[in-house]
Amino acid sequence: KAGVTQTPRYLIKTRGQQVTLSCSPISGHRSVSWYQQTPGQGLQFLFEYFSETQRNKGNFPGRFSGRQFSNSRSEMNVSTLELGDSALYLCASSLVGPGETQYFGPGTRLLVL
């Protein structure tokens, strides 16, 4: 089975721009979660989608949003980028929910200048 894939792998944007990241989960997995990783902060939970519905949300501003499609693929959008949004964005998939074993993609490294 193919693993979780994320595109693009690397991205450079400037402040004020917006960005869209994509995630394809493992085949058969219906839950997709997004995380932000910054140095010293570990993995911060952004949100989780299941059956095209956002089921859980972390403590991030409304500039961070996402969606899930009928094939379980998910996108994450960040609007009005700030320097502090520079991070590794990780997507993880699991069969039915984030409380079980999640499998991570390689991440998208975002640099905001």
Place this chain on the structure above:
Amino acid sequence: DQQVKQNSPSLSVQEGRISILNCDYTNSMFDYFLWYKKYPAEGPTFLISISSIKDKNEDGRFTVFLNKSAKHLSLHIVPSQPGDSAVYFCAASGGGSQGNLIFGKGTKLSVKP
């Protein structure tokens, strides 16, 4: 307030010896615990998990111990190998499959030849 804490940011161990990584949690509702390993520029890789009904789970060189009364878990790697050098994240969830995974900030393990 951190619900999952990894108090040692780094650990250095000689090849062949035991590595012990520790993790403490505060939420007594957590009932599923996982360890992930992460190499630079890659997503976290699932290592081993344990449910709260057990106090030990073993998989090859990796053993996770859970002490519910102390709200403490540990990961033992025996024998340690240079390829084990990575950042290790402890994670916990409660509330079944829909409960979020809460991650610690990670411990960087260095195994010296």
